[in-house]
Amino acid sequence: MKTGDRSHCEVAVVGAGPFGLAVAAHLRRAGVETRVFGDPMSFWRKRMPRGMRLRSPLGASSIADPEDALTLGAYARRRGLAFTYPLPLEDFLRYAQWRLEESGVEVEARELRGIEKKGRNFRLRFAEGAPVSAYRVVIATGLANQEHRPASFLGLPRELVSHSCEHEDLAPFAGKRVAVVGAGQGGCESAALLSEIGADVDLFSREAIRWLGSEASEEKGSAPVKDLLRGLTRTKNGVGPFPLNHIADHPDVVRRMPDGFRREFIARCLRPAVAGWVKPRLSDVTRHLVQGELRPEVSQSAIRLRVEEATKTYDHVLLSTGYRIDIARLGFIAPELLRRIRCCDGSPVLAAGFESTVRGLHFVGSSAVYSFGPLMRFVAGTRYAARHLTQIVVARRAAPPLRTVSGTDFAGRSAPISPYSEFRKSRQCVGGSRESG
Numbered sequence: 001m002k003t004g005d006r007s008h009c010e011v012a013v014v015g016a017g018p019f020g021l022a023v024a025a026h027l028r029r030a031g032v033e034t035r036v037f038g039d040p041m042s043f044w045r046k047r048m049p050r051g052m053r054l055r056s057p058l059g060a061s062s063i064a065d066p067e068d069a070l071t072l073g074a075y076a077r078r079r080g081l082a083f084t085y086p087l088p089l090e091d092f093l094r095y096a097q098w099r100l101e102e103s104g105v106e107v108e109a110r111e112l113r114g115i116e117k118k119g120r121n122f123r124l125r126f127a128e129g130a131p132v133s134a135y136r137v138v139i140a141t142g143l144a145n146q147e148h149r150p151a152s153f154l155g156l157p158r159e160l161v162s163h164s165c166e167h168e169d170l171a172p173f174a175g176k177r178v179a180v181v182g183a184g185q186g187g188c189e190s191a192a193l194l195s196e197i198g199a200d201v202d203l204f205s206r207e208a209i210r211w212l213g214s215e216a217s218e219e220k221g222s223a224p225v226k227d228l229l230r231g232l233t234r235t236k237n238g239v240g241p242f243p244l245n246h247i248a249d250h251p252d253v254v255r256r257m258p259d260g261f262r263r264e265f266i267a268r269c270l271r272p273a274v275a276g277w278v279k280p281r282l283s284d285v286t287r288h289l290v291q292g293e294l295r296p297e298v299s300q301s302a303i304r305l306r307v308e309e310a311t312k313t314y315d316h317v318l319l320s321t322g323y324r325i326d327i328a329r330l331g332f333i334a335p336e337l338l339r340r341i342r343c344c345d346g347s348p349v350l351a352a353g354f355e356s357t358v359r360g361l362h363f364v365g366s367s368a369v370y371s372f373g374p375l376m377r378f379v380a381g382t383r384y385a386a387r388h389l390t391q392i393v394v395a396r397r398a399a400p401p402l403r404t405v406s407g408t409d410f411a412g413r414s415a416p417i418s419p420y421s422e423f424r425k426s427r428q429c430v431g432g433s434r435e436s437g
């Protein structure tokens with residue numbers, strides 16, 4: 001890693017998780033001068049619990065590189081390892097470190113504090129070091145500052161209530177009474193890990209847990225037919241239920257869906273569901289279905305939740321209540337710039353090349369789910385995102401944009417154009433309109 005002293009670059013990639021690293025490797029390979037800022041894989045190292053396993057299939061857990069040479073499989077072969085599903089987080093992190101070193105991408109471990117537009121360039125200000133100006137910026141900051149906390153838990157002391165993303169190690173909860181709120185993959189796996197280290201765990205959810213895979217099946221003997229059907233209907237990336245999973249693998253198709261239809265499609269694909277291999281690990285966890293909001297009561301060093309007709313006391317409530325994208329909460333986009341980014345429900349509306357309504361400002365990863373679909377939430381999405389973004393950036397370098405013409409975006413481009421008029425119809429959409437050259 002190094003701290004550069006150049007004051008201008010063509011593309012600044014902010015974020016060094018799977019998306020930022022993949023995009024940077026592709027741009028670099030295409031000869032685009034690129035600088036990357038961020039703490040490599042910090043979300044996976046610091047905001048996921050040790051001992052966790054990846055829910056994504058092995059074949060969908062490679063961080064994309066231009067030659068398809070730095071895959072998880074290539075790493076395993078090089079090291080003489082034989083990975084089996086589900087992959088431990090620690091193995092994935094070792095793979096990511098190897099991939100970063102092999103890719104030749106240099107990362108500057110600097111935290112972005114502010115971004116604003118100055119003429120045709122962006123000016124980036126960091127927690128330390130000199131500011132940088134860039135012609136394009138790719139925001140790849142993942143789920144940082146996007147965690148969702150139910151209103152009734154806001155403002156409570158951190159010793160009593162925390163979000164699951166605040167813990168890389170659940171060991172301090174050994175022997176404690178812990179309520180886990182939320183029964184998606186993260187909540188169930190946290191509950192399992194807590195139970196395995198000796199915590200007394202209750203798991204609260206609004207709906208019954210949706211299990212994935214044959215391991216969760218209670219039926220004995222009927223598995224072969226179900227397994228065969230599962231094998232026939234599943235996709236490599238494993239995102240979404242059949243048959244939506246086949247469409248989810250094509251972000252370019254998802255982007256062209258009518259707005260309301262696409263939202264519904266994304267919601268269906270990202271419905272909370274839990275890998276079957278977690279189920280046996282919850283045998284000592286008490287599960288509660290709740291209706292409406294949980295109303296916590298705090299008393300001295302404990303917190304109480306209403307359970308059925310009684311009230312139960314816990315040492316800690318762990319919120320595994322997911323994430324909601326709202327780029328205003330990133331905290332580093334200058335207000336004037338933010339106003340120019342057209343957003344729907346907090347997500348930027350993106351056109352070809354993951355470009356926002358501010359020319360040269362791109363978003364990849366979770367912020368792109370609204371426009372490009374559920375694949376962008378997962379490592380498997382890095383392949384499409386990095387290739388597509390690089391293709392557009394390179395094409396625009398070669399052919400400077402012309403003025404907007406009616407009904408299309410920029411004339412003379414081969415890239416598909418997003419139907420912005422569609423987005424504008426939506427009442428939840430706010431912010432700027434498309435910049436035209």
Ligand SMILES: Cc1cc2nc3c(=O)[nH]c(=O)nc-3n(C[C@H](O)[C@H](O)[C@H](O)COP(=O)(O)OP(=O)(O)OC[C@H]3O[C@@H](n4cnc5c(N)ncnc54)[C@H](O)[C@@H]3O)c2cc1C
Nearest residue numbers: 015016017018019038039043054055056112142365378379
């Ligand atoms: C509990 C849990 C389990 C998951 N399991 C899986 C799984 O099994 N498979 C899967 O595919 N996906 C999984 N995901 C989703 C996973 O988070 C994404 O696939 C992946 O992290 C997306 O990569 P990213 O590069 O967009 O973001 P991240 O990995 O979050 O990386 C963000 C990067 O941005 C940097 N950054 C943030 N703010 C700033 C700033 N201000 N300045 C500079 N840098 C900044 C960070 O340092 C980091 O380098 C899981 C998520 C959770 C919460």
